[in-house]
Amino acid sequence: MPKLELSLSVQYACQDGQLPTRAQVRRWVRAAQEKPLRATVRFVSAEEGRALNRDFRGKDYATNVLSFVYEDAATATGDLVICLPAVLREVAEQGKPLAAHLAHLIVHGMLHLQGYDHETGKRDAARMEAREREVLARFDIPDPYA
Numbered sequence: 001m002p003k004l005e006l007s008l009s010v011q012y013a014c015q016d017g018q019l020p021t022r023a024q025v026r027r028w029v030r031a032a033q034e035k036p037l038r039a040t041v042r043f044v045s046a047e048e049g050r051a052l053n054r055d056f057r058g059k060d061y062a063t064n065v066l067s068f069v070y071e072d073a074a075t076a077t078g079d080l081v082i083c084l085p086a087v088l089r090e091v092a093e094q095g096k097p098l099a100a101h102l103a104h105l106i107v108h109g110m111l112h113l114q115g116y117d118h119e120t121g122k123r124d125a126a127r128m129e130a131r132e133r134e135v136l137a138r139f140d141i142p143d144p145y146a
Contacts, residue, residue: 004036006029006033008026008029010026016084028106028107037077039113043084045085066081067080069112096144
């Protein structure tokens, strides 16, 4: 099976030695990819994450991941914003490895860009979570929902 078209930009708007490499982000994105994809993954500070969440979702706090879908056609197009301070807080609270949690958030967000939605009903949520487990298992990452 030929590889699907992928145009990926990885942006580091915050600095931290714990951030994944562009190559690692690409591996996680590629594993979740089901159709041609044009996407940006941007790692941001708490300030930028909070501003984006407030401006686009009306929620005045920094959340771990935001997905912005621009198209849902033959080529999925969108942005994924990951707020590193929120993610670091979660890994400390949940005792998860940072790389595993980042992989989960990137896979989760990429599935959103490709039309998956866990908020439309239990069946859709179960379908999305099953796909996340399948992709993460390729990297020996345990079930994030267990």
